[in-house]
Amino acid sequence: MFTFDDIRLRPAKTEERDHLWHFIYVDNEWKAHDAPYFPLEHQSKFQFRRHLFKRLKEAKTAMVIDYQGEAVGYLSCYWEEQSTRWLEVGITIFASTHWGKQIGRKALTLWISHLFEYYDVERIGLTTWSGNPRMMKCASALGMQEEGRIRKVRFYQGEYFDSLRYGVLRDEWQSLQQSACGLRSVG
Template sequence: MLIDGDLTLRCAHSGERNELWQQIFMNNEWKALDAPYTPLEYQSRFYFRLNLFRRLKEGDNALVIEHKGNVVGYLSCYWEDQSTRWLEVGITLFQSQNWGKRIGRRALRLWIGHLFIKYELQRIGLTTWSGNPRMMRCAEGLGMQQEGCLRKVRFYQGKYYDSLRYGVLRDEWESSKVRPSLAQVC
């Protein structure tokens, strides 16, 4: 569990399975900004329980975001290439009422800090697209550098967008003012 005031990153509870499934696959407002050019692959409740929900319960590579007592999203990480220790992070905030309030930035700050403690890494990355300016500002606000821009590779609603890669190095993170100071790893 990672805590910053009214924000908690934690493992999912068994009783939250249906609520999370509903937010991800039925009330999926979040998909409008999270790679909408890629169709959401629907999962039945059964497969959700075996896949993402299992990961959220275990808490090794995914955690629920709780803000003021409400589940508002989740964080994840995945190996782009584990043999070279190339780790990427992702975040989903379910509803637009929680966007633009720095909830995502605070959550990612805790998550990235935790991952640098947990793993012997020199870099953590995040990929977004130019159609999501809030995510771009979030990454930059965390001290991440834009490391790559694949121009006009995302086609959505008749328009081309760039794919953007951001990253932060361990020494940059450790010397920055955005690194977590209130995080508790339980």
């Protein structure tokens, strides 16, 4: 559906249902970095099929991240407050073998661009925590601004961490994308 180099965002395929469920609820290495202070609410395969997998198949509020023909993660969006058009994004890359390859950065670039085209919003946000330096680096590299830091509110494994809010405005994003396209076309 959307492509950036070796990354494709697309709807989930029916035959991937068990594969995706397994990486989300069983072999969930990603959870150690994605808000591990909140327990993962396990879903049966039936519940998964009716909820998140349905969203992934519809590809409106969630999409599969395809890297070299394999589903390696997914993106989502959700309303923090729909009445004020406060939209947030989330990303999950399942296995550490795919971390550090800019898969998340490329996927989020496609996703945020799509969301700005699809939704009438002026800002898109992303929330993470200081225990996930890769996500902090990714948000900054995308051109998102650190808009809020709530200090020492995430307690995990005997240590306090900060909660971080990043955001980018529509005009900032458009300017960043125009600059990036100009740089790519010159090289």
